[in-house]
Amino acid sequence: MIDLRQLQALSAVSAEGSVARAAIRLGWSQPTVDYHLRNLDRLVGTDLTERSTRGSKLTTAGTLMLERGEEILGLADRALADVRDLAQLGRTRLRFGTFPTAAARLLPGIVSRVSEIGIELDAILEEVSPLVARVNQHTLDAALVYAASDYRLPFRSEVHTTHLFTDPMLIALPEAHSAAATQRFDRAALLALASESWVVGSTPGDTLDELVREVFEAEGYKLDVAIRTDDYSVVLGLIAAGMAVGLVPSLVAANPPDGVVLRPIEDPRFARELLLAAPAGPGGPSTAVRQLAEAVRRSITALE
Incomplete structure (x- = not known):
C-alpha cells in the first residue's frame, strides 16, 4: 500500500529538482527522502525518478504517479481539515432548500445522516427558480437544485455548486400507446411523439421542459401542453389514464403505477444534473456544507 510520505517525497523532488533540496523542503534527512522514493519504486515496479549530476527529475511513470499522487495528497489534507473543523462545530444549523420531488424521497435520509454529525436542517x-434566488440572496445556506445538462442556472459568482448525481430522464407512456413497444427512444422515436398531448411542469422556465420544447421546435413541431403539474405522482397517474405522455426522472420512477411504461432516451441531454448550491468564500463551501453534500450523495446511493 502506498505510504503518503512516498508521495510527498516524489512531489518535493518534482518541485525542487533534486533529492537534497527536496529534503530541505520537507524538513527530512536526505536518506529519508531516498528511502521513501526507493520503496515507491519497488511498489510500482519501475523507476519513478532519473538522477544525474545536475539533479533529479521524474520519469514518464513518475509524472503519472505524481498526477494521481497529488490528488491523493489533496484528499488526505481535505479529510484532516474536514474532521478537525467538524470536531469544532458542535451543533450547527443550516437553512437548506430543496425541490419537492427530491424532498419526498431524499430528505428523511439526508436529515438522519447529518444529524449524526451534529448538523440540524431547517428545510424549505x-x-x-425560487431556490436559486434564495441562494443568490444568501437567505439559504445551501440548496439542492437541478438543471438539464445543457443549461446553466443563474447563480451569482460567489455561489459554489457541487455536482451530486446525473439523473436520466425517461419517457413515460400509457401501456396501450402504440410506441410502448419501443425499447429505447432515439431522436426519431422522440419526434414521433410531437403530436401527442404532453404533461409538463407547472413552473415556468423549467430547463427540462425547455429542452423538450427546443428539440421539437428545431424540427418545426410545437409541443402540445395538455396539463401542467410538478407532482410526479399526478404525472404518472395522468399517463396511466391515457391522457398524456411525459418525462419522468429515474429517481422517482422506481415503482410506476399499472398502465405506465418507462423507456430510456438515447440523447444524453435528457438528464437532470442534481447540484448542491451554496454561497462560498475563496476556500469554497464550509465544512458543514461539504458534509451536507456527502449526506445527499449517500442518500441518493441508498435509493439506487
Whole structure:
C-alpha cells in the first residue's frame, strides 16, 4: 500500500529538482527522502525518478504517479481539515432548500445522516427558480437544485455548486400507446411523439421542459401542453389514464403505477444534473456544507 510520505517525497523532488533540496523542503534527512522514493519504486515496479549530476527529475511513470499522487495528497489534507473543523462545530444549523420531488424521497435520509454529525436542517421546499434566488440572496445556506445538462442556472459568482448525481430522464407512456413497444427512444422515436398531448411542469422556465420544447421546435413541431403539474405522482397517474405522455426522472420512477411504461432516451441531454448550491468564500463551501453534500450523495446511493 502506498505510504503518503512516498508521495510527498516524489512531489518535493518534482518541485525542487533534486533529492537534497527536496529534503530541505520537507524538513527530512536526505536518506529519508531516498528511502521513501526507493520503496515507491519497488511498489510500482519501475523507476519513478532519473538522477544525474545536475539533479533529479521524474520519469514518464513518475509524472503519472505524481498526477494521481497529488490528488491523493489533496484528499488526505481535505479529510484532516474536514474532521478537525467538524470536531469544532458542535451543533450547527443550516437553512437548506430543496425541490419537492427530491424532498419526498431524499430528505428523511439526508436529515438522519447529518444529524449524526451534529448538523440540524431547517428545510424549505420550493421549486428551482425560487431556490436559486434564495441562494443568490444568501437567505439559504445551501440548496439542492437541478438543471438539464445543457443549461446553466443563474447563480451569482460567489455561489459554489457541487455536482451530486446525473439523473436520466425517461419517457413515460400509457401501456396501450402504440410506441410502448419501443425499447429505447432515439431522436426519431422522440419526434414521433410531437403530436401527442404532453404533461409538463407547472413552473415556468423549467430547463427540462425547455429542452423538450427546443428539440421539437428545431424540427418545426410545437409541443402540445395538455396539463401542467410538478407532482410526479399526478404525472404518472395522468399517463396511466391515457391522457398524456411525459418525462419522468429515474429517481422517482422506481415503482410506476399499472398502465405506465418507462423507456430510456438515447440523447444524453435528457438528464437532470442534481447540484448542491451554496454561497462560498475563496476556500469554497464550509465544512458543514461539504458534509451536507456527502449526506445527499449517500442518500441518493441508498435509493439506487
